[in-house]
Amino acid sequence: MMDQILFYFFGGLAVLSAVLVVTSRSAIYSAIFLITTLLATAGLYLTLRAEFLFAVQIILYVGGIMVLFAFVIMLVNLDVALHQAQFNRQRWVATLLGLVLGAQLLLAFLLGHRDGANRDLLNLPSVAVTQLEPNTQLIGDVLFNKYVIPFEIASILLLVALVGAVVMGKKRI
Amino acid sequence: MSPSYLSDYAPLLIHILAAMIVAGALLSLSVLVGYRRPSREKSEAYECGIHPTGDAREPFSVKFYLVAILFILFDVEAIFLYPWAYVFRDLNPGKSLAGFYEMLLYIVILLAGYIYLWRKGALDWNR
Amino acid sequence: MNGLFAQNAYLLISLLKVAVVVLVLLTGIAYLTWFERKVVAHMQSRWGPERVGPYGLMQPLADGVKFLFKEDPTPAGADRFVYFLAPFLSLSLALCTIALIPFGPGEISIFGRSTSLSIAEINISLLIVFAFTSLSVYGVALAGWASNSKYPLLGSLRSSAQMLSYELGLTMSVVGIVLLSGTFSLRTIVLAQQGTVLGVLPRWNVFSPIMPQVIGFLCFFIAALAETNRVPFDLPEAETELVAGFHTEYASFKFAMFFMAEYAAMVTVSAVASVLFFGGWLSPFPENPAFHFTYYLPAALAAVGGVLLIVNGLRYRSKVGRVVVPVLGLILLLLAATCALPGVNPVIQGPFWLLSKIFFFLFVYVWIRGTLPRFRYDQLMAFGWKVLLPVSLANVVVTSLLILLREKR
Numbered sequence: 001m002m003d004q005i006l007f008y009f010f011g012g013l014a015v016l017s018a019v020l021v022v023t024s025r026s027a028i029y030s031a032i033f034l035i036t037t038l039l040a041t042a043g044l045y046l047t048l049r050a051e052f053l054f055a056v057q058i059i060l061y062v063g064g065i066m067v068l069f070a071f072v073i074m075l076v077n078l079d080v081a082l083h084q085a086q087f088n089r090q091r092w093v094a095t096l097l098g099l100v101l102g103a104q105l106l107l108a109f110l111l112g113h114r115d116g117a118n119r120d121l122l123n124l125p126s127v128a129v130t131q132l133e134p135n136t137q138l139i140g141d142v143l144f145n146k147y148v149i150p151f152e153i154a155s156i157l158l159l160v161a162l163v164g165a166v167v168m169g170k171k172r173i
Numbered sequence: 174m175s176p177s178y179l180s181d182y183a184p185l186l187i188h189i190l191a192a193m194i195v196a197g198a199l200l201s202l203s204v205l206v207g208y209r210r211p212s213r214e215k216s217e218a219y220e221c222g223i224h225p226t227g228d229a230r231e232p233f234s235v236k237f238y239l240v241a242i243l244f245i246l247f248d249v250e251a252i253f254l255y256p257w258a259y260v261f262r263d264l265n266p267g268k269s270l271a272g273f274y275e276m277l278l279y280i281v282i283l284l285a286g287y288i289y290l291w292r293k294g295a296l297d298w299n300r
Numbered sequence: 301m302n303g304l305f306a307q308n309a310y311l312l313i314s315l316l317k318v319a320v321v322v323l324v325l326l327t328g329i330a331y332l333t334w335f336e337r338k339v340v341a342h343m344q345s346r347w348g349p350e351r352v353g354p355y356g357l358m359q360p361l362a363d364g365v366k367f368l369f370k371e372d373p374t375p376a377g378a379d380r381f382v383y384f385l386a387p388f389l390s391l392s393l394a395l396c397t398i399a400l401i402p403f404g405p406g407e408i409s410i411f412g413r414s415t416s417l418s419i420a421e422i423n424i425s426l427l428i429v430f431a432f433t434s435l436s437v438y439g440v441a442l443a444g445w446a447s448n449s450k451y452p453l454l455g456s457l458r459s460s461a462q463m464l465s466y467e468l469g470l471t472m473s474v475v476g477i478v479l480l481s482g483t484f485s486l487r488t489i490v491l492a493q494q495g496t497v498l499g500v501l502p503r504w505n506v507f508s509p510i511m512p513q514v515i516g517f518l519c520f521f522i523a524a525l526a527e528t529n530r531v532p533f534d535l536p537e538a539e540t541e542l543v544a545g546f547h548t549e550y551a552s553f554k555f556a557m558f559f560m561a562e563y564a565a566m567v568t569v570s571a572v573a574s575v576l577f578f579g580g581w582l583s584p585f586p587e588n589p590a591f592h593f594t595y596y597l598p599a600a601l602a603a604v605g606g607v608l609l610i611v612n613g614l615r616y617r618s619k620v621g622r623v624v625v626p627v628l629g630l631i632l633l634l635l636a637a638t639c640a641l642p643g644v645n646p647v648i649q650g651p652f653w654l655l656s657k658i659f660f661f662l663f664v665y666v667w668i669r670g671t672l673p674r675f676r677y678d679q680l681m682a683f684g685w686k687v688l689l690p691v692s693l694a695n696v697v698v699t700s701l702l703i704l705l706r707e708k709r
Contacts, residue, residue: 002179003179006179026379028379028382028442028445032382032385035438046179046182047179051422051423051424051427052255052256052424052427054424055424055427055428055430055431056252056427058431058434058435059248059252059427059430059431059434060245060248060249060252062431062434062435063248063431063433063434063435063437063467064244064245064248064249064434064464065245067241067244067437067438067441067460067464068238068241068242068245070438070441070442070445071237071238071241071441071457071460072238074441074445074453074457136256136259136423136424136484137259137260139256140256140257140259140260140263140264141260141263143256143257144256144257144260144264144272144275145264148275151253151275151279152275152278152279152282154253155250155278155279155282155283156282158246158249158250158282158283158286159282159283159285159286161242161246162243162246162283162286162287162289162290163286163289165239165242165243165246165295166239166289166290166293166295169235169236169238169239169242169295170239170293170294170295180310181420181421181422181423182420182422183310183311183314184311184314184317184318184399184419184420185399185400185419185420185422185428187311187314187315187318187419188318188321188322188396188398188399188419188420189392189396189399191318191319191322191395192322192391192392192393192395192396193388193392195322195326195391195392195395196387196388196391196392196395196557197388197392199391199553199556199557200384200387200388200553200554200557202368202553203367203368203370203372203552203553203554204372206368206369207368207369207370207371207372207552207553208369208370208371209371209372210371211373213376217375217376236461237457237460237461240461240464240465240681241461241464243685244464244465244467244468247468247689248467248468248471251468251471251472251475252471254472254475254696255427255475255478255484258475258478258479258482258696258700259478259482259483259484260482261479261482261700261703262482262703262707265704270704273700273701273704276700277697280693280697287689287690291686296681296682296685296686297678297682298677298678298681298682299678
């Protein structure tokens with residue numbers, strides 16, 4: 001009961017603010033609503049007992065990545081942005097892509113329900129969540145035993161991003 | 174869902190709400206009782222006493238963006254250290270040092286990037 | 301009615317604890333401004349606040365009333381919603397972190413129900429502390445942007461970049477603590493620091509026999525100074541360059557809210573530092589019958605303070621002061637008597653030591669402000685990226701290696 005209320009609250013908040021991100025005229029409002037979306041998603045993680053993910057979502061996405069977004073947006077000339085058409089000429093492409101994505105999700109959902117092949121996948125949270133322990137220990141064990149190679153590759157990815165940031169950010173290298 | 178898990182967070186939620194109420198109350202109280210006699214001069218932005226010129230929101234040095242990007246990258250690194258530290262003793266069963274070397278490799282790879290940053294002067298504000 | 305209470309007792313007791321903690325914190329913030337002005341004044345051979353009430357004790361209240369009634373013009377071209385959102389965010393976030401601090405070991409009973417001496421007991425409380433810290437940058441960034449004025453914008457950009465850079469040092473310096481105690485729960489971190497080193501020193505994380513976290517603590521404290529925008533890292537408020545930084549265009553209580561947020565952040569950061577590195581609520585004396593007399597330290601301290609206030613108060617220069625100060629002294633004596641009661645005495649040990657440690661750190665904050673000049677901006681950024689980051693990372697590597705060497709033999 002309680003977890004359903006929380007799910008619909010956070011889910012609704014996430015969807016609502018995601019819609020507001022797209023429809024807000026001012027970029028900084030879009031950013032604020034995006035922050036709300038990310039926080040609501042963090043709330044969803046919390047109800048799914050993914051405590052560590054909940055904290056990381058806030059620290060990294062809201063406290064890190066969105067700050068960069070805010071930096072960029074704060075210095076865009078807002079007057080210009082306000083006078084531009086809200087949806088530009090890519091709107092038809094975007095609508096089409098959105099529809100295709102939605103259809104894919106719907107199809108996957110329906111198919112999964114029909115033949116039961118992916119039922120485990122689709123029903124994973126509602127089945128397992130009551131038995132799950134808070135998962136920091138789990139994440140640590142899995143990440144540093146089973147997925148060591150992807151973890152080390154992640155550091156190389158970070159290295160590439162570092163170099164890329166410097167190359168694009170500095171005038172003289 | 175067992176009650177004990179999410180109810181751990183209930184007091185925190187109460188506290189956050191209380192903090193927001195305090196902040197909101199102080200904010201609205203000052204709006205309600207505050208003295209108010211606006212004029213055009215008063216509402217001008219402060220620019221050492223002269224009329225403000227131009228738009229305040231102008232593009233600024235790219236270094237701020239660079240700092241933000243680098244912060245995100247190193248913050249990801251720091252966050253990876255946390256679950257590692259949490260399970261550190263389990264990662265090194267018996268005489269093995271596997272968990273330590275895993276993270277050492279990870280840190281060394283990023284250290285290479287850090288040294289690159291340093292050599293290229295990305296950490297110097299004046300360059 | 302009784303049944304309703306029984307069902308929601310947990311929430312009601314939490315509400316009560318929240319109310320007490322928030323009120324104490326707000327009063328503490330108010331008197332921290334008084335304390336800071338007094339201490340800095342005495343360091344500079346001045347008197348500090350003297351006029352409003354005896355020893356200037358009513359100064360915070362007078363300031364608050366003044367802020368409340370000040371005119372509050374919104375700058376033209378400001379984004380009104382964000383302009384109001386920024387101080388709101390700053391203050392409410394700064395007041396939140398205290399919820400995660402454990403104030404004492406045991407449980408106390410309120411209305412026949414036992415409850416722990418902290419507001420929220422969460423497995424990942426350390427990470428939530430960082431979550432709140434990482435959000436605090438928005439108050440500054442949004443304030444500067446919303447004002448639509450040049451100085452605030454520059455100030456807010458600078459301080460956002462500063463807060464981001466030092467947040468790294470803050471996050472990295474605590475990894476050593478997680479390595480030592482293997483948990484994210486602040487309560488368990490404190491519990492892991494019980495005992496003594498060499499029979500004398502408390503086994504706090506700064507003195508940990510495996511790897512003393514002195515470097516970790518120094519990194520943490522320096523980063524905390526920068527995160528809370530305090531001297532020598534108070535560039536957001538570098539008045540000679542930026543007028544008043546990100547809050548140049550703020551007046552009235554909105555301005556005060558930024559300051560309250562700064563002081564609340566000082567208090568909570570001191571609390572976190574004591575919990576992580578200095579054993580939280582643990583007494584610095586060993587748990588041993590020979591040191592049982594230290595249980596009466598809080599009472600003795602309050603009694604000495606009370607006597608001093610009465611003796612000095614009776615000779616105070618104003619008539620009001622000659623009444624008020626001795627009454628305050630009597631209240632302190634009463635407090636001392638309460639602290640000595642056998643039922644109360646063990647319970648207050650935890651909060652007493654934690655508050656003493658917080659108070660010590662706050663004094664250091666003020667002391668630093670009275671002593672050090674401000675950094676130049678390029679020095680500040682260079683220090684954050686070239687010293688703090690590598691040193692705290694090295695601390696992590698060395699700590700983990702030493703844990704392995706000491707525990708694997």
